[in-house]
Amino acid sequence: MKIKKFTCNNCGAPKVNAYKSPYIICDYCGNFTDIDYTMSLQAWNSDPKRAEKYQKANLSFQGKLNELVIKKNKKDYYDLQIKYWDLYYRLYPEYLPPTINFDDTFYKQYLAICADSSTEAAFDPEYQKVVQKQYSLQSQVEYYTEKGETKVKGESFFRMINAYIDCLKEDFKKFYDKPEYSLMNKVFPYDANFKMKISTLVQIWLPYLNETDGKKFLKETGFSNDYINPPKVEGHISNCQHCKAELFIPENSLKVHCEACHKNNIIKSKFNCMGCGIENEIPEHPVNTIDCKACKLENRLITKMFG
Ligand SMILES: [Zn+2]
Numbered sequence: 001m002k003i004k005k006f007t008c009n010n011c012g013a014p015k016v017n018a019y020k021s022p023y024i025i026c027d028y029c030g031n032f033t034d035i036d037y038t039m040s041l042q043a044w045n046s047d048p049k050r051a052e053k054y055q056k057a058n059l060s061f062q063g064k065l066n067e068l069v070i071k072k073n074k075k076d077y078y079d080l081q082i083k084y085w086d087l088y089y090r091l092y093p094e095y096l097p098p099t100i101n102f103d104d105t106f107y108k109q110y111l112a113i114c115a116d117s118s119t120e121a122a123f124d125p126e127y128q129k130v131v132q133k134q135y136s137l138q139s140q141v142e143y144y145t146e147k148g149e150t151k152v153k154g155e156s157f158f159r160m161i162n163a164y165i166d167c168l169k170e171d172f173k174k175f176y177d178k179p180e181y182s183l184m185n186k187v188f189p190y191d192a193n194f195k196m197k198i199s200t201l202v203q204i205w206l207p208y209l210n211e212t213d214g215k216k217f218l219k220e221t222g223f224s225n226d227y228i229n230p231p232k233v234e235g236h237i238s239n240c241q242h243c244k245a246e247l248f249i250p251e252n253s254l255k256v257h258c259e260a261c262h263k264n265n266i267i268k269s270k271f272n273c274m275g276c277g278i279e280n281e282i283p284e285h286p287v288n289t290i291d292c293k294a295c296k297l298e299n300r301l302i303t304k305m306f307g
Pocket residue numbers: 008009010011012013026027028029030031
């Protein structure tokens with residue numbers, strides 16, 4: 001099985017384990033910042049019945065939500081949004097950020113953030129102006145037909161998509177700056193969330209682009225198909241601490257994510273300082289180097305072999 005070429009931006013390690021969801025998680029430090037858009041597309045297309053069920057439900061939700069905006073009923077709008085996001089993630093568990101499980105408290109908090117931000121956006125006239133701008137940009141895209149297929153003209157497409165992405169960046173910045181949404185930095189960091197959004201755009205637009213424009217778009221969005229055979233590294237086979245599924249633990253790993261149950265296996269939670277020998281805790285989000293609490297010496301936890 002080929003996997004997307006990946007270098008962890010936290011510790012520099014490559015990806016060594018195969019994965020089943022669009023989220024790529026480092027096998028050494030548990031950090032996640034990368035998305036495999038083809039995996040995301042596969043999840044979307046794998047089951048037409050599921051897609052049909054979603055589309056039907058979504059249509060009904062959108063109709064009711066629109067009514068509530070007209071009635072200015074913010075409270076019911078929010079409650080309905082919770083139901084919408086719950087349905088969405090239960091139908092497409094692949095898209096739930098891997099740091100969240102259905103049975104933990106993060107899930108409820110995460111749904112509340114999704115619902116709250118959607119509600120604030122729907123009732124904020126300033127935000128609605130942004131949405132209108134995005135619609136008008138999309139309406140300026142020029143189409144043509146080639147061998148019976150609808151395509152978009154490259155120049156008009158890139159003008160639209162670049163403006164759209166700029167809009168998105170501004171939106172994301174505001175979202176992540178909100179203290180009420182601080183949980184997001186922990187469970188779905190900016191980089192990963194933004195890349196997931198862009199991945200959706202790639203999914204939507206790629207079929208409408210000719211080969212040259214398609215390649216350009218993938219390259220510009222960082223989704224070029226750079227697939228490799230998983231690199232061979234030292235390690236051992238073990239069983240997931242939660243679901244007992246077989247799990248490869250690379251040597252020097254601190255945290256390995258189980259693709260079967262979407263839970264983290266803590267491999268190492270303490271280390272002894274190289275300088276003074278005192279025992280230190282490894283933080284929940286380990287970075288490559290950690291300063292000793294006693295002598296302040298910088299300890300390198302994940303070996304330097306990855307650069
Ligand atoms: Zn890492």
